[in-house]
Amino acid sequence: MANLTLVQAINLALIQEMEKDDRVMLLGEDVGANGGVFRVTEGLHKRFGGDRVVDTPLAESGIIGTSIGLAMNGLRPIPEIQFEGFLGPAYDQITTHAARFRTRTRGALTVPLTIRVPVGGGIHAPELHSDSPEAIYAHTPGLKVVMPASPYDAKGLLISAIRDPDPVIFFEPKRIYRAFREEVPEDEYTVPIGEARIVREGEEITMISWGASVIQCMNAIEESGRSIELVDLRTIAPLDMDTIEASVRKTGRAVIVHEAPKTCGFGAEIASRIMERCFLHLEAPVQRVAGFDTVMPYYKLELEYLPDAERIGKAIAEIAAY
Amino acid sequence: MANLTLVQAINLALIQEMEKDDRVMLLGEDVGANGGVFRVTEGLHKRFGGDRVVDTPLAESGIIGTSIGLAMNGLRPIPEIQFEGFLGPAYDQITTHAARFRTRTRGALTVPLTIRVPVGGGIHAPELHSDSPEAIYAHTPGLKVVMPASPYDAKGLLISAIRDPDPVIFFEPKRIYRAFREEVPEDEYTVPIGEARIVREGEEITMISWGASVIQCMNAIEESGRSIELVDLRTIAPLDMDTIEASVRKTGRAVIVHEAPKTCGFGAEIASRIMERCFLHLEAPVQRVAGFDTVMPYYKLELEYLPDAERIGKAIAEIAAY
């Protein structure tokens, strides 16, 4: 049991899975000698050598496309895309191939792939280093999409992702890479993909979030002094609707919080499902506290863009009063 | 006034805008001598010459990326992507550049671009020729997304798109390219981007759809014998929520129909907005009749995948009975 940051927890999960299974290998830009621009792969190149921790050419489609081939031919590649803003060049390989090979071949060829991607805003970074594209991939059948909000979940979910027989996009909220530490068991354990976590229980309102926003929710809930149940999705696709439904049937009110733009963000899917499943239990319209429908601004204004405790708090007050 | 197919209406709009404004030029794969694989650009190469109707190398990112440069430097390019399944390679240029230049430069550089893309299923085509990615682009601030459901709207919306100072993705539902004809005025007219159309009025239920599904809705509505108001969005982004709200406040019931997979499809955004705006008027949960959360199957099964009058009819019966 050690007290680790999210970066350290991921690093530990990678080490343990690579020790355990020599089909597991890492590839990406600067993941080798440099240990990744966030140092997530620190020490792995030295420990496992250049064949298993590979610095690739600067080409995201190449990184994912070759990873698909590696996976189809028996390995367990873990490609890293340096920032979510650079998933774009790999979008085609992810959506037309990684997501489709199993069903296209009726199971003959599969793509057990874990794509690691730092995600989200709040770190004062340049353009295209602060976006939240999870809904894009949640709209792509064949993929699983994961985003931990704590070091413990990060390690457990990453191990599940690596062992998953299907392609998983593993989003790492960079704003909390080192924001806090948590007890993380040294021994191996898994957190199942597809199961949300009740962060705290409550009776009045259900709040649903994921990634770095979960902390903003915590702050808002504490300030509000109300009895609010906070659900950390942990997995975006497939969505754990049972946990959400049970909570909303109890509270009758729901607020969803995410960094991505509101329109067609994943909050829209959750809100629709809640209405579909809990229509007669709803006492107020489900509220979405999200990024605005604009491009993520450069860092001088990024905190104005991201949902914070103040905006969340207002939504809490409003839905409670409705 | 001529009786035209959707293909002919688009062809006519292109001719008229190219006659009118010599900054307008076309580029893409096979758009020249071949007149496009659907013959949408038939005759244009002969009429306007190889400088204004350009067959490009087989590279979608190249087509969109160079179009961005053409547009930033004063032209009005109309790139064609041959099928929506091949938008993937251009996804990065569309989302990181076309959508962002205006705000990135605070208005100094703009990208007046109209991306023409055949979209949707039902034509017995090979893999990746039948998808519906509109929600992906509706989740991308900075873009406008248009999808006509009739020849008349196709001509009017395309002219608006070409003249729009911002990038527009103009989706052409290939299933209705030649499915029916309609009176289309010879003279120039525009259909404004951002305005939905009430296809038929009704009191009991509001049905919202776009593209080729609109016809499926018509059939289902007729079979149902009920008083159903059918809204053809025509524009997906920006969404004409006022028209939808007015209708749902009247009917209290809404069914959304689209070909794309249900999860995170554009139906999720509409359903959420309806709940947000019409909560106290809703008599039933908004229903989504959509593609399944699977990869679009090869053509033997594509009609099982696409929402048809039967599936829509069942949803009508159910929401009416709720």
Added chain:
Amino acid sequence: MPVKPAFETTIDHVSILDENGGFDEKLGKGLISDNDIVTLYEHMSVCRHLDEVAFKLQRSGRMGTYPENRGQEATSLGAAYALRKTDWLVSCYRENCGLFWHGLPIEYVLLHWMGDERGNKIPDGVNVTPLAIPIGTQMLHATGIAWANKYRGDDNIACTFFGDGATSEGDFHEAANFAANLDIPVIFFCQNNGWAISVPTKIQCSAPTIAQRGIAYGMDCVQVDGNDIFAVVRVVRDAAERARTHNRPTFVEALTYRLGDHTTADDARRYRDADEVEKWHKRDPLIRIRKYMADRNLWDDSREDALSEKTKAEVSAAVKRAEEIVAPEFADFFDSMYASMPAELRTQRGTRRTSSLGQDPSQLDGSNVSYPNTQGVNA
């Protein structure tokens, strides 16, 4: 020296059996035994006949869009012949001949074009990937597949096929660049057939050769007469050797020609001249081999007649197998989405519905639903 050469190179063009029957003994001797050339010719004839039949099937509505391979048979077949069964072929959609040689049953290709995913359900032990529809994307998979072989330390390699147009896609560049810089044993085999649908090769590559694309990566590259199966076998053997022993990729440009339309959805007369087609008919790889065999008394009309019977039988048997397969079911497009099916997907599959009231009729209990037709919710 202020101006000094930083780089110099030459690219070879290789030809062994030319269109007039000329044969280069030095390069060609012993390359393909008399028995094998006959077998290869017979194999090509099957593919040629398949095109005819498939075309008719499409026209009569029994099959969807189909791309004829006619005229290009020697390219993929020569490559497949030069490789091992344990090597991987990562193809586009105009390599029937090589795929069949490598072990893919004919009906798989038919099923694919009949709109049936079971045509992609490659049998165990056949190292081919399914036909690739998105142009240019499969070379990256080939590079990854070959990389995995190298990672495991076996000496199997991959050979990926693509057209002239495909070399315009960024993915081609990234695949070649990965292979060259990371030393991956893959062969990039370009079938330059002069056209990408209606777009001529010069719009895809205005350089004197497409082969020189490989120079950008410091890759060995060579141009070969793609309608000369001997020359194709020669260059692919050399490339395979280079890959197996040194993990070095090779770029092969095979000059060939699509004698038919791009696909059954295309009409090539709209964009190319009849005499161009004529010229290439004379270079037909089958004619060439037939002459080679006849000159050596390996072939005559009676054998040709016997073959055409055999060919007809083989192809129609394959068509029969493809058409007699049980119709696919609704559930089929759900069942291979994931190793284990998520709840929402299971519900959609079970109810055939995405709408919540259809998925959960219990919400309607008490209220009486009158469906427009006789079928129930779960029909």
Added chain:
Amino acid sequence: MPVKPAFETTIDHVSILDENGGFDEKLGKGLISDNDIVTLYEHMSVCRHLDEVAFKLQRSGRMGTYPENRGQEATSLGAAYALRKTDWLVSCYRENCGLFWHGLPIEYVLLHWMGDERGNKIPDGVNVTPLAIPIGTQMLHATGIAWANKYRGDDNIACTFFGDGATSEGDFHEAANFAANLDIPVIFFCQNNGWAISVPTKIQCSAPTIAQRGIAYGMDCVQVDGNDIFAVVRVVRDAAERARTHNRPTFVEALTYRLGDHTTADDARRYRDADEVEKWHKRDPLIRIRKYMADRNLWDDSREDALSEKTKAEVSAAVKRAEEIVAPEFADFFDSMYASMPAELRTQRGTRRTSSLGQDPSQLDGSNVSYPNTQGVNA
């Protein structure tokens, strides 16, 4: 002839002023006047000093991540000097020197790295695009921009800058291929500085030169000593001439070196040797020009001292302008999203909310909302 050459080529390496002060009169004579070389040197000194200042600003929290240009000043400056103000520069982020020469005020680059979009609001008449963050994507814009010039029939061209790593991206390939096959007047200027963050050039391109990337497109290509401003001016002039008069693109590989870290977020000592850096310090383009000027009595210590005063003043004035700009406002990131703002966006801007009850408080009429803090809904 069974094996005949299909293609042969040579690539030149051009150098005029070498690191020992050797100067090639034949190529260099009259290329840059004495007055101009002094002006260019002064301009480079400003950029060099800007790096120092920017680095400190970042370390003291007054600026975000910043990429030093140190060591590469001669490349973009030489190119800009060889071009016309009416030509377009489409850059990456390590071309301050060329951008400033082309007319971009220094504070724009500072504002960009200070996280302020106004740094991209290029003044009218300055033909540069904003710094490009996504690697490799801007070359396509340059190709399109140059294409538009050709379309209109004016003879302005575009020059796009990018690094060695950028040549691994598919977009680079597509841009070069479009330019070569469609005859577009654009110059592809690669700054090969040996590294892409921590990844050495050989992982991006294992060929003997990056210049030969251009051969793939049948493009003229040349390698040049990027720390030799005379050589850079020479090759870019030739390339510009080729573009202006024949609409032919050129690929230029400039050999240079990043003397600093990749950015202020990087620590280059983790992945490269001190002696490699040492070696390149000796090739510093500023040292080289200083020697050239001193040999010709164009420069001495007193002028150097005067310059450093001038430089300090110029840079601190720019910093002042950048830091004194009014703080941006919430509304700013809404107002340039579209030419005319859609309704939902207007509501979000007006209410600062995405949640429906926050956007439409009338839905709450009657009910009393007690906000956790003093601000109202529209605060």
